[in-house]
Amino acid sequence: MGSSAALFCCTAVVLALLSSASEREMEQQHPMLQREITFAELFPNGFPDDSLVVSPPERFERINDKGRLRFGPRSFGGPPILDYEVQFPLGRPTSDNLRAICVNGDRRPSYPESYFPASGFGQQKRKASAVNKAESWFSTCCQGNQTWGTELTLCCATQAWELYIQSFCEEASSIKDRLYHCCKLSGNDELACFQNDAPNPNYEATEELPVPPLPSTGVFPFDPSTCLR
Structure with a gap:
């Protein structure tokens, strides 16, 4: 039994020595295996130029005949979003x-049902309908400007805007939807809120070509006698 144990120990030592020698030989042939690699070894000539680093694509927009298409990389939210x-x-x-309200009336956007x-898009549709209504009423006031004069025309336009x-x-308020924040106010605070939110308060022309008129949205009930002289 003693000779067998000694033989086993000698065999184990020989195998360990052979394994160690094999590992040293492997490292000499392949020095980058089974050890940490430094940047100096990976890039002996220095880190690559910044121009080789690929950045994610930037967002961009394209306007079509109905709405605004907003594109972004897939990592920023998936497919394009159509925003009316x-x-x-x-x-x-x-x-x-x-x-400007009168002169640029046909150079500001209107919103037909086909838009x-x-x-x-219920909220956007209600906003569009309100804009169409106001622009139609402004047109009524501007037509009367030929005989009313500036003061009466301004009174008409102001009443149309408030209405x-x-x-x-x-x-x-009658629809179970998020209420526009200005509608939560009242009186002069409500009117001031709408004025402050206006994206084009000076009524500048924003369309290159005249916008076709929309069908009438009803007669504006303007009473000139309500205006202070």
Whole structure:
């Protein structure tokens, strides 16, 4: 039994020595195996130039005939999103922007039913309808400007603006949807909120070509006798 144990121990020592020698030979032939590699070994001529580093694609936008297509890389949210923009709300009529309200009426956007898909976008549709209504009423005031004069025309446009806000908030309040924040106010605070939110308070022309008129949205109930002289 003693000779067998001694033979076993000698065999184990020989195998260990052979394994160690094999590992040293492998490391000499392949020095990068089974050990940490430094940047100096990976890039002996220095780190690659920044121009070789690929950055994620930037977002970009493209306008189509109905809405605004917003594209982004897949990592930023998947497929393109179609956003039907509406220039809302309109600014308060003043003596400074009254001429632009009348002169640029056909150079500001209008929103026919075909602008939106058949379903969805309820909030945007209500905003668009309100803008169409106000622009139609402004047109009525501007037509009367030929005989009314500036003061009466401004009174008409102001009443049209206030009425469009009132009708918009009443409609929005009757629907179980998120209420436009200005509609949560009242009186002068509500009107000031809409004025402050207006993206084009000076009623500048934003369309290159004249916009075809939309069908009438109803007669504006303007009473000149309500205006202070």
